[in-house]
Amino acid sequence: MMHHVRRVPALFPKPSLEMCAEAGAEVLRDRWRCMQMEGGGVGEFSGVVGPAYSIWEPSSMRGGMSLLLAENGISVSINDPSISTVDSLIQSAKDQNITSRTLSKHTEYKSLIDSLSSPRVIFFSLPHGNGVFYIGCGVSGGYQAARRGPSMCPGGQEQALDIVMPLLEKIAAKASDGTPCVARIGDGGAGHYVKMIHNGIEHGMMSAISEAWTFMNKHLGMEYDEIGKVFEKWSAEGELKNTFLIQIGADICEQKDKSGNHVLADVKDKVVQDTDNSEGTGIWSNTQATSLHVPAPTLSTAHYLRIVSAYRGHRQHSTSPVSPPTSKA
Structure with a gap:
C-alpha cells in the first residue's frame, strides 16, 4: 500500500530576522533533501509567497521555481503584495499548459495558509535589505551586577560594536579610575569565548x-x-x-x-x-x-x-x- 504524505514548500514574505539566518536556511535545505528521499516523493501541496516588492515574472527566480513545482504535479499556492504580478505568473502558467489545479492565487495570508497542509517546508528568496548585525556579549557579575553594572566583553563586527559600545560603556561597571569595564574583544563569538x-x-x-x-x-x-x-x-x-x-x-x-x-x-x-x-x-x-x-x-x-x-x-x-x-x- 502506498502511503502518500502531503508536503508544503513555501517562500514567505517579510519573515522574522531569526528565520532569515543562514542556519535556518541550511535546516530547510536538509529537510527538503530528506523529503526527496522519502517514499511518495516530496508531496502534493506547496505554498509560494513572494517577498514584499518582488516581481513575479516567469524569468524571476521565484516565478521560475513556482512554475517548476507546478509542472511537477505539486499544487502551488502563491501570494504577493502586487496582484498584477501574480496574474502575470498565472497567465504564463496557462501559456505553458500548466493547469490551474496546480497553481492558485491567494490575496490573503489566511487563505494561503488554509490551502496548505502540514508539515510546511519554507523556502526564502529574499533581497538583502539593510542587513542584520549580531553581537555576542559575555556578561560577568551575576544577577547583582546585572542591576548595578556588569563587566562585559562584546564580540562582533566593528560596525555593530561602533553602534552599541557607547551604550555598554554607560551601564558597565567602572574601575577605580572611572574606566568602563567593557572592551571590544574581537569578531564573531570572541566575547563569549573570553x-x-x-x-x-x-x-x-x-x-x-x-x-x-x-x-x-x-x-x-x-x-x-x-x-x-x-x-x-x-x-x-x-x-x-x-x-x-x-x-x-x-x-x-x-x-x-x-x-x-x-x-x-x-x-x-x-x-x-x-x-x-x-x-x-x-x-x-x-x-x-x-x-x-x-x-x-x-x-x-x-x-x-x-x-x-x-x-x-x-x-x-x-x-x-x-x-x-x-x-x-
Missing part, C-alpha cells in the same frame, strides 16, 4: 582560596574571624590587592546571624550546577584547553574539585560511622 575562559580561571582562583581556608581552619586551627582578617590583609596589599573573590571570602568568614553564630558554619554546599548541566563554562574551558593542547592544570583540578564539592550527599554518607564486622566463632 567570558568562558574567565569563568575557568575564576574556578581555579576559588579552588585556591578554598584550599587556603581549609589549611588555616583544619590544620592551623584558626577561627573564622582570624581567617577573615588574613583575607582582609591579602585584599588590602600585595598581589591579591582588591581581588573581589578575596574580599567576599573575608566577608563570609566574619558574617554572623542574629544569634551571633557564624553563618559559614551552616552553609550548605551550593555547587550543584555541574551535576545538573546548568553551568557549562568550567567544562568548556577544560575541553578547549585539552583540544588546543594548552596545559591548564589549575583549571582542570579546580573543575574536578568542584564536582566533588557538588556531591555533598556522597561525602556525608562515606564519613558516617561504620560498625566493624563481627567475626563468627
